[in-house]
Amino acid sequence: MTRRIVVAGGAGYIGSHVCVELLERGDALLIIDDFSNSHPEAVARIQELAKGDVELLKADMADETQRDMIINAVKAFGADGAVHLAGLKAVGESVAEPARYYRVNLGSALTLIAALEAADAKTIVFSSSATVYGEHNQNPVDENGANGPTNPYGRTKYFIEEMLKDIAHSDPEWRVVNLRYFNPVGAHPSGRIGEDPNGIPNNLFPFISQVAVGKREKLSVFGDDYPTRDGTGVRDYIHVADLARGHAAALDYLGTLSKGGATDINLGTGVGYSVLEAVAAFKRASNRDIPYEVTPRRDGDIAEIYANPKRAETLLGWRAEKSLEDMCADHWRWQSHNPDGYKS
16 A cells, blocks of 8 residues: 655655655655755756656744644645654754754654644654764764764754654654664665755755865864874764665665564764765866865864664665765766755
């Protein structure tokens, strides 16, 4: 049977790839997005890449005045469950504007929970983050690692995870997976959808790619005095296509459960790369020079983190398949074909 899945934030970077994956599996989708950090063209390209049943609702899930409209739309759609990707996602911005992050991220989650409850569709895959982990875990970090997010963005993810666990504990009909993923990069291999941030990119790869394509003069490397092999931060980068498969696998897993509950699952490769290693790999993929300058550390950043992804393999039958070279090649294909993103 065709599943009817709400994808909150479905026009965004990760959301658009999740939508393509779900459509290719035969699901019908209701995309909810306010296009605050995405573009309507992404929805058109989703439908270009994967034919299927797609409805679009332009709405701000954190806006209380739109709450009833969103709930009614989810009920009318006949939802079976949801993937929740809506929200703000920049670490540095969250340090500067914490109240906005709490309002938007927690408010969006509460609206979606209310809508799923009203539609009797108590199944949700939540787009969480490795930022819920603290600074003092040993790498690779597994799901039993100590929580202790170091910035407001990470705390919003942690608080939403806890809300979902409390709800699942109070009502055994709720089925929840919190996907704690690491650093999504890359793009669809067609080059038709990819990361298109507004303004100055907050994440490493879109900044590198904008330098490579000539949109920016140089990359800022935030700190080279971390206790890592070359002094720059080490992260687990995961191809967005692998990430999209992980969301679909999580929905499949929830559909097999005979009882409800909430489970935390890492999505990562299990390998960490430094900023300078990522720059070198992107230079090879693009055949472009990528000048950079070292600047002070950002508040809220930690030195090193990478995943233990064994639980994903055990429960979901999922593992990352794409290499750092794949990530760079696909990211560059998107950026070089769309130098100004969806406005190109």
